[in-house]
Amino acid sequence: MFRKLLFALLVGLLLAGCGPALTATPSPVATQLPATAVPSASVNPSISLTDGLNRSVTLASPAQRVVSLAPSNTEILFSIDAGRQVVGRDETSDYPSEALSLPTVGGYSGYNLEAIVALHPDLVLAGGVNTPELVASLEQLGLTVYYLPNPSTLEEMYANLDTVAGLTGHETESAALVSSLKLRVAAVDAAIAPLSYGPTVYYELDATDPTKPYTAGPGSFVDLLISRAGGINVGASLQGQWAQISLEQLVVANPAIIILGDSAYGETSQKVAARPGWGTLAAVQSGQMFPFDDNLVSRPGPRLVDGLEALAKLLHPGVFK
Amino acid sequence: MRIRPYFYTLSFLCVTVVLSIAIGSVFIPLTDLGRILLGWLNREPFTEPLKTFAFILTDIRLPRTALILLTGAALGGSGAAYQGLFRNPLADPYLIGVASGAGLGAVLAMSIKWSYSFWGLLAVPVAAFLGALLTVFLVYTLARVGKTIPTTNLILAGVAFGSFATALTTYLMLRSTGELHRAIAWLSGGSSQAGWEPVLAILPFLAIGLGVLLLSGNALNLLQFGDDQAQQMGLPVTRTRTLILLAASLATAAAVSFSGIIGFIGLIVPHVMRLWFGADYRRLLPLSLIGGASSLMLADIIARSVMAPQELPVGIVTALVGAPFFLWVLRRAKNQGFW
Numbered sequence: 001m002f003r004k005l006l007f008a009l010l011v012g013l014l015l016a017g018c019g020p021a022l023t024a025t026p027s028p029v030a031t032q033l034p035a036t037a038v039p040s041a042s043v044n045p046s047i048s049l050t051d052g053l054n055r056s057v058t059l060a061s062p063a064q065r066v067v068s069l070a071p072s073n074t075e076i077l078f079s080i081d082a083g084r085q086v087v088g089r090d091e092t093s094d095y096p097s098e099a100l101s102l103p104t105v106g107g108y109s110g111y112n113l114e115a116i117v118a119l120h121p122d123l124v125l126a127g128g129v130n131t132p133e134l135v136a137s138l139e140q141l142g143l144t145v146y147y148l149p150n151p152s153t154l155e156e157m158y159a160n161l162d163t164v165a166g167l168t169g170h171e172t173e174s175a176a177l178v179s180s181l182k183l184r185v186a187a188v189d190a191a192i193a194p195l196s197y198g199p200t201v202y203y204e205l206d207a208t209d210p211t212k213p214y215t216a217g218p219g220s221f222v223d224l225l226i227s228r229a230g231g232i233n234v235g236a237s238l239q240g241q242w243a244q245i246s247l248e249q250l251v252v253a254n255p256a257i258i259i260l261g262d263s264a265y266g267e268t269s270q271k272v273a274a275r276p277g278w279g280t281l282a283a284v285q286s287g288q289m290f291p292f293d294d295n296l297v298s299r300p301g302p303r304l305v306d307g308l309e310a311l312a313k314l315l316h317p318g319v320f321k
Numbered sequence: 322m323r324i325r326p327y328f329y330t331l332s333f334l335c336v337t338v339v340l341s342i343a344i345g346s347v348f349i350p351l352t353d354l355g356r357i358l359l360g361w362l363n364r365e366p367f368t369e370p371l372k373t374f375a376f377i378l379t380d381i382r383l384p385r386t387a388l389i390l391l392t393g394a395a396l397g398g399s400g401a402a403y404q405g406l407f408r409n410p411l412a413d414p415y416l417i418g419v420a421s422g423a424g425l426g427a428v429l430a431m432s433i434k435w436s437y438s439f440w441g442l443l444a445v446p447v448a449a450f451l452g453a454l455l456t457v458f459l460v461y462t463l464a465r466v467g468k469t470i471p472t473t474n475l476i477l478a479g480v481a482f483g484s485f486a487t488a489l490t491t492y493l494m495l496r497s498t499g500e501l502h503r504a505i506a507w508l509s510g511g512s513s514q515a516g517w518e519p520v521l522a523i524l525p526f527l528a529i530g531l532g533v534l535l536l537s538g539n540a541l542n543l544l545q546f547g548d549d550q551a552q553q554m555g556l557p558v559t560r561t562r563t564l565i566l567l568a569a570s571l572a573t574a575a576a577v578s579f580s581g582i583i584g585f586i587g588l589i590v591p592h593v594m595r596l597w598f599g600a601d602y603r604r605l606l607p608l609s610l611i612g613g614a615s616s617l618m619l620a621d622i623i624a625r626s627v628m629a630p631q632e633l634p635v636g637i638v639t640a641l642v643g644a645p646f647f648l649w650v651l652r653r654a655k656n657q658g659f660w
Contacts (some may be wrong), residue, residue: 053437108502110632118347136442137515
């Protein structure tokens with residue numbers, strides 16, 4: 001009996017030794033950014049906005065220590081030049097590469113409240129992937145939390161950029177970014193408009209079961225961007241943003257192009273062609289199957305426009321070079 | 322070897338509580354822990370980094386430790402009571418549908434968009450609690466034959482209703498787009514809400530439920546002789562069984578409402594206690610309470626350490642670590658005929 005106890009104690013002590021030593025001291029240097037990094041801070045002393053949960057969020061001045069809880073939020077922060085004000089990120093925030101050097105505070109399977117508190121953030125930027133319970137917990141710990149809702153249109157995505165810019169004091173950069181994004185989208189629109197032909201597209205999210213794979217349904221950004229890029233999404237008539245399509249339906253729809261959003265999980269055109277029953281699809285016979293970076297279309301940030309351009313190139317290779 | 326069960330289990334519990342307070346993703350040196358303790362005693366204000374450490378202790382680690390302690394105690398105690406009640410080694414606190422009912426309630430509440438308000442935030446735990454109690458009530462009513470509740474009926478009704486509720490839960494999860502992660506985390510015991518409110522909210526239910534269980538050791542001992550003999554010995558069998566069943570279910574329902582479904586603790590802790598310290602329910606019940614609390618605490622420490630700062634749902638750890646441990650205890654057990 002005593003040996004058991006000793007064993008358990010040893011295991012516990014071992015674990016204690018293994019815990020990562022995350023120092024909790026905030027570096028005083030990081031809080032005093034050069035004045036140039038905070039434009040227009042003195043003009044508008046207090047920032048008050050209503051977030052996606054209808055909470056009113058007030059900041060005395062632009063946030064200087066931001067913890068981002070969603071990859072899209074991290075991408076937005078860096079895209080408007082607020083990257084230097086980010087002090088922590090969630091596990092899945094892997095873009096841009098500068099973000100990777102930031103400490104992580106957990107991910108989908110669990111966010112670590114201690115790690116967040118220890119970073120002394122003056123703003124926690126939560127996203128659509130986070131639960132209201134998490135927001136409440138952080139709020140209860142005395143932190144300022146802004147819940148940035150997922151956009152459903154490009155216009156709403158632009159508005160999110162402006163919102164984050166307002167919270168971090170980067171309105172100028174955001175305005176410039178939004179107008180350049182709009183120009184790029186307009187360029188795609190202009191090139192697509194005269195075309196009379198739109199290929200049918202099957203966008204694959206997950207084909208663990210190749211007899212009924214998951215594809216992007218109506219209301220998803222993939223669906224929106226495929227139509228914007230001059231294609232016809234075969235998943236558009238299904239139900240839900242993550243929709244299952246049966247192989248039978250897929251054979252009837254007979255897509256001209258297959259886009260492998262699951263290429264990061266090892267799906268290749270060879271594997272698709274080898275799936276039983278898939279050989280009859282037009283896209284398989286003509287070899288029109290392309291690996292695709294799903295992060296460009298699944299994270300509602302400024303890279304959605306990159307995703308739109310990439311899709312347009314795949315769908316209309318003659319028009320876009 | 323003379324066995325002093327309370328000494329061993331309570332000291333193990335103390336060790337896990339101390340570890341649970343000392344270990345976290347933010348490393349707090351033992352010397353700083355001591356200084357914080359002294360500061361509290363002398364009512365001194367803290368300076369950084371002690372101020373942050375003290376805040377993490379009072380607002381994150383202590384409430385979490387307390388919630389885990391209560392949840393583990395409820396699962397261990399209820400598990401022992403269920404096993405005694407059904408005289409079945411496979412019985413656990415989820416046998417007659419508490420888990421599947423709570424899961425259905427929680428996932429149902431997640432599929433609705435609540436406003437960000439006091440009650441909106443309580444929707445999931447309240448729905449889970451009500452789902453669990455409603456399921457137990459339904460199963461109990463369905464299993465009833467006249468004035469008796471045959472054990473077999475109760476188990477079969479529980480299994481059937483459990484499958485029904487699980488199927489509905491799975492359907493709701495497949496239909497939802499954004500809430501899948503949240504639902505899976507909840508169903509595998511990975512829910513964590515900060516602050517003392519969850520602890521205070523479940524405390525009265527646990528006090529009633531576990532209080533009744535602690536007093537029912539003698540009755541459970543009598544029930545081991547079989548219903549007829551227990552009746553002859555003067556025990557009002559049906560009433561006693563109903564009372565114990567309700568008390569155990571109440572405690573379990575409250576425990577899972579905030580923490581999510583944590584498996585295995587309620588099944589193996591009573592077995593381990595029985596193997597080590599004997600089958601007398603007057604002792605087995607309090608020991609299972611203590612054992613449940615300390616083993617869940619240990620599982621939680623592992624859950625937040627192995628992948629830190631990411632956290633694993635604690636329900637995964639209890640099964641992953643608990644199953645091999647239990648098999649080891651079972652292999653070493655000398656008194657095989659302990660049932």
